[in-house]
Amino acid sequence: MRIFTIIAITFYAAVITILGTVMIIISLNLVSPQMISDVLLYTLEGVNARIIIGLTGGVLILVSISFAQLIFGKFQREKTIAFITPSGEVTIALSAVEDLIRRLVGIIPEIKELRPDVKATKKGIEVEVNIVLRAETNIPELTSRLQDIIKSKIQEVVGTDEDVFIKIHVIKIITIDERDKKRKEPEEKPAIPFGGYGKI
Amino acid sequence: MQPEETRTDLGAIRIHQNVISSIASLATLDIEGVKRVGGPQRTGIMSFLSQKDPLKIKTEFTKKQEVRIEIPIVIAYGYHIPEIAQRVQDNVRHQVERMTDLSIKDITVNVQAIEKG
Numbered sequence: 001m002r003i004f005t006i007i008a009i010t011f012y013a014a015v016i017t018i019l020g021t022v023m024i025i026i027s028l029n030l031v032s033p034q035m036i037s038d039v040l041l042y043t044l045e046g047v048n049a050r051i052i053i054g055l056t057g058g059v060l061i062l063v064s065i066s067f068a069q070l071i072f073g074k075f076q077r078e079k080t081i082a083f084i085t086p087s088g089e090v091t092i093a094l095s096a097v098e099d100l101i102r103r104l105v106g107i108i109p110e111i112k113e114l115r116p117d118v119k120a121t122k123k124g125i126e127v128e129v130n131i132v133l134r135a136e137t138n139i140p141e142l143t144s145r146l147q148d149i150i151k152s153k154i155q156e157v158v159g160t161d162e163d164v165f166i167k168i169h170v171i172k173i174i175t176i177d178e179r180d181k182k183r184k185e186p187e188e189k190p191a192i193p194f195g196g197y198g199k200i
Numbered sequence: 201m202q203p204e205e206t207r208t209d210l211g212a213i214r215i216h217q218n219v220i221s222s223i224a225s226l227a228t229l230d231i232e233g234v235k236r237v238g239g240p241q242r243t244g245i246m247s248f249l250s251q252k253d254p255l256k257i258k259t260e261f262t263k264k265q266e267v268r269i270e271i272p273i274v275i276a277y278g279y280h281i282p283e284i285a286q287r288v289q290d291n292v293r294h295q296v297e298r299m300t301d302l303s304i305k306d307i308t309v310n311v312q313a314i315e316k317g
Contacts, residue, residue, distance in 0.1 A: 080310070083282070087289035088269075088306035092281060093239070099314040103277050157281050 005070060008063050015060065081120050081158060092158055094118040100157060101129065101150055108146065110137040112174050124163030125154060132172040143168045206301075215300050221257040224269050224307075227295040228257075231287050233279035239272050239312030266305035267296065274313045285309040 025031055043049045080091040101116040113132035118125065127150060133139065147166045154164050206213040225237045237257060258270040269292060275284055289307045296304060 085282075085286055085289060087286070087293055087304075089308045090282065090285040090289075090311070091308065092311040093313065096275070096281075096311050096313045100277070103314070103316070157279075 004066075008066050008070075012063050012067055081125065094120060097125075097154060097158065100153065101127065104146075104149060104153065107149065108142070110134050110142055111146070124165060127154070127164060127166045128169065129166065130169045130171045132174060133170055135173055135175045137173075139170060143170070215302070217259040217261075220259045220267060220269065220296055220300065220302070223296050223299055224257050224259070224271055224292045227292045228271055228273060228288050230291055231284060233276050233284045234288065235274040235276045235315050237271065237273055239274065239310075262305055265302075267302050268305045268308075269296070270308045270310065272310045272312045274315055275311055277314050277316050281311055285311065
């Protein structure tokens, strides 16, 4: 861990602790409103005190941003499938595997929409797929086929021998009417006044 | 860690990390199936909060003056990912060693996304 990160975490923890302590003191009524008002007046009167407060605010914002970066960065690093090659390591972002599964919509015409969520666990790769199907689809046959396709595609393209667990959740079935309505909704052209004028 | 310095009769030759990153980038793009170096573009608050330069090639020198390279890539749909990653590693290793005489410790390929070719 970098020194800056350690300093930032310590500083952030200290500030939050001080803030919490102040709130507890206020809640226990150990400080009178007059004392708070005196402190505020003192800090607002002097130019130096105001500069210090402003700078502290700036530092706090910067520390918060680095803290958020650290957390987001850690989350990003964790979301990968990794394997070692003779030249080094190869990591595949889980979002890349999700992209791969999303492309399968084109292969199976019965699927209207496909939303995958891939997780790498100790057991293997867990894939949760939410699908929207067309009405005339045989669901057991299609879901079984989809599971096979996803499994073989992941193992083929990603090249891992890990187990792939696929959960399929049919979230909606689009009826023919609904489909046709969306497809063939006639556009009503606005009538042009005197549009037919001059036609025989 | 500072880049390695080679002494000659006339002075010193230093190769900056960015040079190695550039060579690695070009060598990566030579491989068929690699769409681009980098990752999916982040927008809005995520681009502000996420890691600094997540889309760049990272190069660092170890204490033994070996090079460690981390390459984020986007692969075209339909290609075998391990094969492409292996070819990227081999080509980057070959090109960096050929052009700089530096020794490579390891090359990490991060596949960030898959896009239609």
